[in-house]
Amino acid sequence: MVRSGSASVAAGPTLAVVAREAGVSVPTASKVVNGREDVAPETRRRVTEALDRLGYARRPRFDVAKVPGLVDLVVHSLDTSWSGAVLHGVEAAAHDAGLEVVVSAGAGRTRGGRPERSWLDKLIARGSSGVLFNLAELTSSQYAWLEQHRIPFVMIDPVLEPPPGVVSVGAANWQGGVTATDHLLALGHERIAVVAGHQHTVCGNARVAGYRSALASAGLRHRPEYVRHAGFDESVAHRRMLDLLDLPEPPTAVFVCSDRMALGVYEALAERGLRVPDDVSVIGFGDLPESGWLSPALTTVRQPLSEMAATALRLLVRMMDGERPESTRTELSTRLVPRSSTAPARGTA
Amino acid sequence: MVRSGSASVAAGPTLAVVAREAGVSVPTASKVVNGREDVAPETRRRVTEALDRLGYARRPRFDVAKVPGLVDLVVHSLDTSWSGAVLHGVEAAAHDAGLEVVVSAGAGRTRGGRPERSWLDKLIARGSSGVLFNLAELTSSQYAWLEQHRIPFVMIDPVLEPPPGVVSVGAANWQGGVTATDHLLALGHERIAVVAGHQHTVCGNARVAGYRSALASAGLRHRPEYVRHAGFDESVAHRRMLDLLDLPEPPTAVFVCSDRMALGVYEALAERGLRVPDDVSVIGFGDLPESGWLSPALTTVRQPLSEMAATALRLLVRMMDGERPESTRTELSTRLVPRSSTAPARGTA
Structure with a gap:
């Protein structure tokens, strides 16, 4: 629904349906979806269950007719040629899809030795349409948080095997x-x-x-x-x-x-x-x-880092449209780049 | 006003004052500020003059109490270690200021041989709070466009001498x-x-x-x-x-x-x-x-690319608050990094 510039093709139930199912008001259901703290635990549980049961999908908050949608790219660090290649691929594919990219280097950022969660809070506050993670190691509570807030996300070259169901793109x-x-x-x-x-x-x-x-x-x-x-x-x-x-x-x-x-x-x-x-x-x-x-x-x-990143963006856009990818893991092929550091073994030339 | 999370400290007149000065309605003045096409040329001229005369400063559209502000970074290309260092500096300084960074590689992008203007249109449509340009060569009409829409911007290491009054940061x-x-x-x-x-x-x-x-x-x-x-x-x-x-x-x-x-x-x-x-x-x-x-x-x-970029971001934030930097050009010092490629001239060692 983001790409088409029309908000009329949204899949799944509205927040009003979720609120009715959970027996709460729409503003209360909205608070849970937007990660606000001022909700009683029991109420939060009821709303979360209703969101799960009904398969609620978040909608972007912006006026899709006028403003390009934003997707988030969260990377470990930005000053490596690695992240440059990833960002290059994500930005180009996002441009083609009529989206813009918000970049955060928060995945590796710590405050007082503990991983900072402010980037996650920001994603929730802004109502992120979708997130790409590069080289990030998410904790199980961070995975749960993303799931709870119905934010579609794709991992680019995850360091550790992600939990079942998490969509990722890597090299072969x-x-x-x-x-x-x-x-x-x-x-x-x-x-x-x-x-x-x-x-x-x-x-x-x-x-x-x-x-x-x-x-x-x-x-x-x-x-x-x-x-x-x-x-x-x-x-x-x-x-x-x-x-x-x-x-x-x-x-x-x-x-x-x-x-x-x-x-x-x-x-x-x-x-x-x-x-x-x-x-x-x-x-x-x-x-x-x-x-x-x-x-x-x-x-x-x-x-093919840039191609991996572009593939991840395209998968994310489909997930933002309510689709599920056929496969949770996509691998792109590698190829030999012969230069000058290899030569025939002695006695074989 | 973005950093403080409060919208009450805006400098300069409101759009209502501008509209009165120009003798038009507030919606019409708003159309001009937001780059809409459906305004008569004479009306546009009157509003633009009033904007100039009164020193009107754009306000960000987001709810500053809840959502971090967005600033834009427009670079020539993303897959260079150069742009990685710049992005690293911008992102870290933006994080400290409670802002997020939207990255576009649009400055060098062309469509049918002509520079694409879609990145500018996107900035206008989203109501960008401020823009950093890296290694970009803007045309005089692009400078005029930014000026007309009252979008604060800072150039990081501009290739050519920017027009008078344009704020830039470079190396010494x-x-x-x-x-x-x-x-x-x-x-x-x-x-x-x-x-x-x-x-x-x-x-x-x-x-x-x-x-x-x-x-x-x-x-x-x-x-x-x-x-x-x-x-x-x-x-x-x-x-x-x-x-x-x-x-x-x-x-x-x-x-x-x-x-x-x-x-x-x-x-x-x-x-x-x-x-x-x-x-x-x-x-x-x-x-x-x-x-x-x-x-x-x-x-x-x-x-010091990252430091130049961080300095540019901090200047931009002050401009978004309505300040003018004391100097339009800031230069950061360079330093010698001795490694192994230089040695005494023969006969002098």
């Missing part, structure tokens, strides 16, 4: 891990290590699983000592690479699960007087703009 | 040019070239002027052949650096007026088998996150 991380490892295998490498991200994240696990699958398909045995977790941190990656080089049989090629960690890997190799790609081949993951600034330029697996 | 570009050149002089270099940006931009001119001032203070003669303009373009910078290396007396040090152009300069030096900093010292300008990814890491002059 497993396939990307296969792509990276296959590239190194095709160059004749057999001693291939992986500098991985966090062990318990959606993307970290899937990329390493893709690496293992590719090795297994090539008939190579799995060497646990070749898998090092560095938590997506550049300086930890630096130390893990030094550890790998200290092995009796050091790797001739490394799949680094993020471009940022590749920076630390390059430094470790330089410290040991090893050249990229002559001595060790390096492939990254992400294709951040920075990866072209490395010398030699980094071969990597492109993660 | 001249001082930054002095800082970069003084650093090379202190290392004993005398043959110092500059790879500059655009000739007719605010920042491009001032940085080169700073370079010249520093040389003059050191008693070195100005060599016109050492000044090459590359329009902030990486591949043009690459060619200009090759030209400099072809001179009978090539430079031993180069001040490159943007970090991005330094990437092209590094490539040109590598092509000629010259090492940074052993053969040629390189200093950039900007301190983009990418500059740390170069090898060797780039010595540069830090331009």
